[in-house]
Amino acid sequence: MTAPQTVPDRRAVVVDDEQALARLVAGYLERDGFETVVCHDGLQAVDVLRDVDPDLVVLDLGLPGLDGVEVCRRLRTFSDCYVVMLTARADEVDTLVGLSVGADDYMTKPFSPRELVARVGALMRRPRRDVTLAPARGGTVLEVGPLRIDVDAREVHLDGAPVPLTRTELDVLAALAARPERVLTRRALIDAVWGPGWVGDDHLVDVHVLHVRRKLGDTAEAQRFVRTVRGVGYRIGTGA
Numbered sequence: 001m002t003a004p005q006t007v008p009d010r011r012a013v014v015v016d017d018e019q020a021l022a023r024l025v026a027g028y029l030e031r032d033g034f035e036t037v038v039c040h041d042g043l044q045a046v047d048v049l050r051d052v053d054p055d056l057v058v059l060d061l062g063l064p065g066l067d068g069v070e071v072c073r074r075l076r077t078f079s080d081c082y083v084v085m086l087t088a089r090a091d092e093v094d095t096l097v098g099l100s101v102g103a104d105d106y107m108t109k110p111f112s113p114r115e116l117v118a119r120v121g122a123l124m125r126r127p128r129r130d131v132t133l134a135p136a137r138g139g140t141v142l143e144v145g146p147l148r149i150d151v152d153a154r155e156v157h158l159d160g161a162p163v164p165l166t167r168t169e170l171d172v173l174a175a176l177a178a179r180p181e182r183v184l185t186r187r188a189l190i191d192a193v194w195g196p197g198w199v200g201d202d203h204l205v206d207v208h209v210l211h212v213r214r215k216l217g218d219t220a221e222a223q224r225f226v227r228t229v230r231g232v233g234y235r236i237g238t239g240a
Helices: 018-030 042-053 068-075 092-100 114-122 165-177 184-193 204-216
Strands: 010-016 034-039 056-060 082-089 105-110 142-144 147-150 155-159 226-229 233-236
Touching: 010 018, 010 042, 010 114, 010 165, 018 034, 018 114, 034 042, 034 204, 042 068, 042 092, 056 114, 068 092, 082 092, 082 114, 092 105, 092 204, 105 114, 142 165, 147 233, 165 184, 165 204, 184 204, 184 233, 204 226
Parallel strands: 010 034, 010 056, 056 082, 082 105
Antiparallel strands: 142 147, 147 155, 226 233
């Protein structure tokens, strides 16, 4: 009698024009339980991503056809899957641009495929730790003035209007809203959102906070909701 085959319940798309690297990354992800699709061109990637509806995308920044930033921007119009951006240039501008269109994490080439899989594992295992931060709030709906965060429904409304946040942006906002007026350090936000085992550049938090602020209509001068506490971290609150 033939044993039934195990069908992976997680799908990943690897997009990189370095074909050998793309196959290597796909192989590591398959051993970690993903069903994988590989493509090497940005234009092709957009069509593949629509068809596959992945849980994870490993996306190179420098692609023919469309670059990784534009692929990610288009992806975010129809999917909130996790995105890990790869870049061959350790340039902060590239990193910030990539994350500003909704990437959840980034890695600079050359990198260890095992470290990539570990980072992916941290993303995919993410229970919504922001919920556990808020036992006193009586559930998973968090409110800060006119801002309403429904963690279970994965929805944010400001003055009744929906705010389109990515998964990670919503988790960062909810982690702050779970402790109103309390200052959270970058490390505390990383532990709440990415998990205590996450390793990488903690300035990743700053980029996601900036993106959340932009979507909420905050500015660096008028920090209505997410406020910087210089030298410490961030807190959420309303009022002057």
